[in-house]
Amino acid sequence: MADTDESPLPGAGGLSGFFFTFEGCEGSGKTTQVELLKEYLAGRGFEVLVSREPGGTAVGARIREILLEPGHAGMEPLTEALLFAADRAQQVTEVILPAMRRGRVVIGDRFVDSSLAYQGVARGLGLEAVARLNEWAIGGLEPTLTFYLDMPVEEALARKSGEGHDRIEGEPVEFHRAVREAYIMLSKLYAHRVVVIDARESREEIHARVKRELGRFL
Ligand code: TYD
Numbered sequence: 001m002a003d004t005d006e007s008p009l010p011g012a013g014g015l016s017g018f019f020f021t022f023e024g025c026e027g028s029g030k031t032t033q034v035e036l037l038k039e040y041l042a043g044r045g046f047e048v049l050v051s052r053e054p055g056g057t058a059v060g061a062r063i064r065e066i067l068l069e070p071g072h073a074g075m076e077p078l079t080e081a082l083l084f085a086a087d088r089a090q091q092v093t094e095v096i097l098p099a100m101r102r103g104r105v106v107i108g109d110r111f112v113d114s115s116l117a118y119q120g121v122a123r124g125l126g127l128e129a130v131a132r133l134n135e136w137a138i139g140g141l142e143p144t145l146t147f148y149l150d151m152p153v154e155e156a157l158a159r160k161s162g163e164g165h166d167r168i169e170g171e172p173v174e175f176h177r178a179v180r181e182a183y184i185m186l187s188k189l190y191a192h193r194v195v196v197i198d199a200r201e202s203r204e205e206i207h208a209r210v211k212r213e214l215g216r217f218l
Pocket of ligand 1: 025026027031053054068084109110111112114115116118119166168169
């Protein structure tokens with residue numbers, strides 16, 4: 001984000017930290033990589049903060065319950081997109097921007113690309129509409145780098161087969177295929193910041209690649 005007084009977010013100037021995000025379908029191993037990166041950077045002396053979506057704040061935790069409750073099968077796509085954006089607005093203002101202003105490294109376990117892929121494409125709301133909604137929610141905040149962990153959805157979902165399904169995980173496989181296609185498209189659209197990684201590689205190989213990419217910044 002441009003560090004100027006014209007920033008659309010009140011007080012968003014003066015950001016000195018970094019914001020790295022991880023994206024991918026369910027079962028792609030994002031959370032494992034978030035934890036590995038957090039430990040690695042903390043070991044190098046950085047102050048690190050992990051932001052999780054949805055639900056990384058007290059308000060967000062309530063929004064998360066509404067969003068993922070399997071009984072809410074009738075939720076409108078637009079309602080869903082608005083709730084994810086509301087959770088994100090809270091997270092950005094309460095967690096991400098204050099941490100970045102203090103020079104911390106923030107690692108996002110999902111961010112706006114999730115909404116573009118899941119709500120914009122897979123739910124069919126349209127990329128433009130969801131991008132506009134989220135611009136309002138997050139101002140001009142853009143991740144420094146985004147690691148997209150890519151793999152065939154059948155394999156990814158099989159990794160999670162032993163666990164209970166929330167409302168979105170429980171969507172049919174075609175929905176998750178559309179999410180993957182969307183992520184591939186987004187990685188081309190935002191090629192300046194998205195790094196595509198084969199999620200079938202070992203966790204060590206993936207972590208090594210993440211560290212190499214970060215070398216450009218830290
Ligand atoms: P979560 O349990 O956090 O899953 P994961 O470990 O895969 O991140 O559930 C989040 C679910 O919400 C997941 O199915 C992806 C979906 N989601 C969206 O549809 N849009 C969004 O903007 C975000 C952040 C998540």
